[in-house]
Amino acid sequence: xxxxRGRRSVQKGEYxxxxxxxxxxxxxxxxxxxLCFAFLYFxxxxxxxxxxxxxxDRGLTLHRLNVKIxxxxxxxxxxxxxxxxxxxxxxSVYAVPDDIASPERVARALVNCIPSDTYEDLLEKLSKxxxxxxxxxxxxxxxxxxxxxxxxxxxxxxxxVKRVYPQGTLLSHVLGFVDIDNRGIEGxxxxxxxxxxxxxxxxxxxxDRKGREIMPLRAQDVxxxxxxxxxxxxxxxxxxxAESELEKGCQKFHAAAGSIIVLNPKTGAxxxxxxxxxxxxxxxxxxxSDYRRNRCITDVYxxxxxxxxxxxxxxxxxxxxxxxxxxxxxxxxxxxxxxTLHDVHPYGNLTTTEIVRKSSxxxxxxxxxxxxxxxxxxxxxxxxxxxxxxxxxxxxxxxILHPLKKWSGLSIAAIPMGQEVGVTTLQMASAVAAIANxxxxxxxxxxxxVKDSSxxxxxxxxxxxxxxxxxxxAAAALVTAMEGVATREGTAPKAALDEYTxxxxxxxxxxxxxxxxxxxxxxxxxxxxxxxxxxxxVVIMVALDEPHPIYYGGVVAAPIFKEVASRVLKYFxxxxxxxxxxxKVASKH
Amino acid sequence: MSKRNRRLSEDFSxxxxxxxxxILAAVGVSLALLYVWQHVQLVRTGYAIKNFEQEVEKWxxxxxxxxxxxxxxxxxxxxxxxxxxxxxxxxxxxGKNVVRLRYxxxxxVHDEEKSGSEGGTDALLSFMRGxxxxxxxxx
Numbered sequence: 078x079x080x081x082r083g084r085r086s087v088q089k090g091e092y093x094x095x096x097x098x099x100x101x102x103x104x105x106x107x108x109x110x111x112l113c114f115a116f117l118y119f120x121x122x123x124x125x126x127x128x129x130x131x132x133x134d135r136g137l138t139l140h141r142l143n144v145k146i147x148x149x150x151x152x153x154x155x156x157x158x159x160x161x162x163x164x165x166x167x168x169s170v171y172a173v174p175d176d177i178a179s180p181e182r183v184a185r186a187l188v189n190c191i192p193s194d195t196y197e198d199l200l201e202k203l204s205k206x207x208x209x210x211x212x213x214x215x216x217x218x219x220x221x222x223x224x225x226x227x228x229x230x231x232x233x234x235x236x237x238v239k240r241v242y243p244q245g246t247l248l249s250h251v252l253g254f255v256d257i258d259n260r261g262i263e264g265x266x267x268x269x270x271x272x273x274x275x276x277x278x279x280x281x282x283x284x285d286r287k288g289r290e291i292m293p294l295r296a297q298d299v300x301x302x303x304x305x306x307x308x309x310x311x312x313x314x315x316x317x318x319a320e321s322e323l324e325k326g327c328q329k330f331h332a333a334a335g336s337i338i339v340l341n342p343k344t345g346a347x348x349x350x351x352x353x354x355x356x357x358x359x360x361x362x363x364x365x366s367d368y369r370r371n372r373c374i375t376d377v378y379x380x381x382x383x384x385x386x387x388x389x390x391x392x393x394x395x396x397x398x399x400x401x402x403x404x405x406x407x408x409x410x411x412x413x414x415x416x417t418l419h420d421v422h423p424y425g426n427l428t429t430t431e432i433v434r435k436s437s438x439x440x441x442x443x444x445x446x447x448x449x450x451x452x453x454x455x456x457x458x459x460x461x462x463x464x465x466x467x468x469x470x471x472x473x474x475x476x477i478l479h480p481l482k483k484w485s486g487l488s489i490a491a492i493p494m495g496q497e498v499g500v501t502t503l504q505m506a507s508a509v510a511a512i513a514n515x516x517x518x519x520x521x522x523x524x525x526x527v528k529d530s531s532x533x534x535x536x537x538x539x540x541x542x543x544x545x546x547x548x549x550x551a552a553a554a555l556v557t558a559m560e561g562v563a564t565r566e567g568t569a570p571k572a573a574l575d576e577y578t579x580x581x582x583x584x585x586x587x588x589x590x591x592x593x594x595x596x597x598x599x600x601x602x603x604x605x606x607x608x609x610x611x612x613x614x615v616v617i618m619v620a621l622d623e624p625h626p627i628y629y630g631g632v633v634a635a636p637i638f639k640e641v642a643s644r645v646l647k648y649f650x651x652x653x654x655x656x657x658x659x660x661k662v663a664s665k666h
Numbered sequence: 667m668s669k670r671n672r673r674l675s676e677d678f679s680x681x682x683x684x685x686x687x688x689i690l691a692a693v694g695v696s697l698a699l700l701y702v703w704q705h706v707q708l709v710r711t712g713y714a715i716k717n718f719e720q721e722v723e724k725w726x727x728x729x730x731x732x733x734x735x736x737x738x739x740x741x742x743x744x745x746x747x748x749x750x751x752x753x754x755x756x757x758x759x760x761g762k763n764v765v766r767l768r769y770x771x772x773x774x775v776h777d778e779e780k781s782g783s784e785g786g787t788d789a790l791l792s793f794m795r796g797x798x799x800x801x802x803x804x805x
Binding site for chain 2: 159160163165166218241243244245246247289290291292293313314317320321644647
């Protein structure tokens with residue numbers, strides 16, 4: 078019994094020791110875990126509380142994706158929907174100079190791929206202490222592929238939108254161009270910037286470690302609003318005809334510059350508008366700034382004899398004269414005060430019709446004197462001279478028309494034949510379009526419609542009457558007189574068309590020298606006319622600046638009118654007015 | 667109830683409770699897994715959509731480039747100077763070379779389309795089918 082009791086006490090003692098040992102071990106493990114958890118909690122506290130802001134910022138920088146989505150700049154189309162200005166996505170090459178160990182090696186590799194830069198240019202860009210520098214912007218796909226194939230360190234690509242003009246130099250003065258950031262600088266690109274630009278969108282999301290967007294985490298997505306498309310009244314085929322013939326004419330007669338406008342007289346729609354010299358809006362900086370000027374609306378010149386149509390139309394409208402009235406043209410020299418007015422050829426008695434046909438200065442002045450200065454002034458105003466036509470192009474000037482009270486005693490002898498007044502080519506074309514349209518002056522316009530990207534019309538332009546310049550009868554009578562200009566007896570037989578009737582007027586005006594006197598060597602030769610004369614499809618105004626040695630409008634500008642009118646009327650499929658036999662007879666003469 | 671039976675009963679109710687908890691845990695885990703799977707699928711679908719968007723963008727760019735080339739090739743200036751004159755020796759037709767077809771001129775077709783009236787291409791097609799309607803071209 079005692080033995081059993083003694084064994085029990087020994088067992089109890091061993092059990093106690095063992096129990097203590099277990100407790101110790103448990104405690105150790107517990108303490109170890111507690112320490113681990115304490116460390117983890119400490120770390121968690123450090124990360125979540127102490128370094129919260131810093132780590133949050135770092136995480137957001139790495140994973141947050143805020144993207145500005147550029148809108149598509151609106152396209153510009155001609156009246157038949159042919160694109161004149163498009164926006165296409167292109168790659169731009171950039172470098173992170175800080176990441177480039179050997180700028181020389183990278184520059185050597187890139188110089189063969191980026192033709193616009195020399196080795197020195199590239200090396201300078203790559204050696205900058207900068208985090209970002211452009212190497213070449215908006216490069217073509219071939220260049221981009223070649224650069225991409227090099228896999229240069231620190232060289233990357235960014236997609237940008239480039240404005241391109243697929244028609245090249247055609248209509249460049251109307252279209253204008255944009256800067257590197259696609260902001261309109263000239264022409265319609267500038268004028269319609271608000272319509273064309275659109276509104277940028279943006280997107281806020283997160284990206285994974287490969288840089289891919291995690292779409293379910295996309296927080297905000299505001300799509301861009303694309304710019305509106307613009308449809309013009311210009312027909313690129315007619316524009317090409319006008320530009321090619323103008324260029325030929327300017328080169329043939331060694332003109333310093335030239336302008337041409339083709340209008341639809343019934344609506345006022347501009348079918349073509351061109352200037353020479355011209356430029357390529359795809360590379361505007363390659364051309365002189367002078368070449369980029371839209372002379373048709375910005376340059377003012379004295380119209381010379383073309384202005385006689387305004388004088389005679391007003392006189393006919395005011396019933397001051399009739400076509401049959403006879404005026405003595407002083408045999409070529411007419412003294413007014415201390416000045417003597419001359420005609421190119423001396424004439425005796427001429428009817429109003431003959432005055433227009435032969436372009437007699439003295440005759441035109443006598444018609445104006447018979448009518449009176451005030452009536453003449455009001456007539457000129459009704460034709461829209463002295464103020465801009467309101468065409469939707471930037472930089473249009475209003476020309477020069479002095480108020481009646483500022484007219485001198487000689488003004489009545491100068492203005493009727495196109496001196497002392499300044500006009501733009503567009504104003505002159507618009508005035509003659511009014512005569513072609515039965516006296517109704519239409520407002521010239523070039524934007525036909527503005528549409529959104531889905532093709533919905535936002536705004537459209539319909540023909541609008543600006544004013545009644547002259548009565549229908551006066552316009553019809555003047556057309557009869559103007560029909561004589563493009564004949565053997567008139568001043569512009571070279572404007573006559575084989576198959577169609579032509580009404581027009583020549584003009585040869587002296588330019589003013591810097592000393593304020595009329596030049597004897599610098600002229601503007603012009604011709605404005607329409608065809609078919611009784612139901613006109615087009616009004617064409619041609620002006621050559623400083624042609625030489627020949628400078629008469631009937632010689633330098635009329636042939637351009639003829640070529641353009643002939644081709645445009647065929648393009649419009651206007652049925653010929655003359656039969657084959659009539660054409661043969663005319664050609665024999 | 668005997669002492670043994672009571673213990674058995676307690677064991678049974680304990681096991682039932684444990685079973686319920688296990689089922690609940692299993693359902694919870696399943697739901698959690700379902701949520702994670704759904705989320706993963708969502709992310710994957712997002713990637714797929716993005717890939718498709720990039721693909722569409724790529725083809726759009728290709729289309730833009732081709733449109734541009736097409737328009738440059740159709741430039742009347744280029745056709746006139748390069749093809750018509752230099753390469754093929756073509757000249758502009760003179761009066762008697764022009765054969766006029768009796769259908770509306772292009773501008774008239776365009777005007778009719780603009781005004782939204784019955785006309786334009788429809789009028790041209792109707793005329794070509796012999797339906798009349800459109801008269802000879804006149805400005």
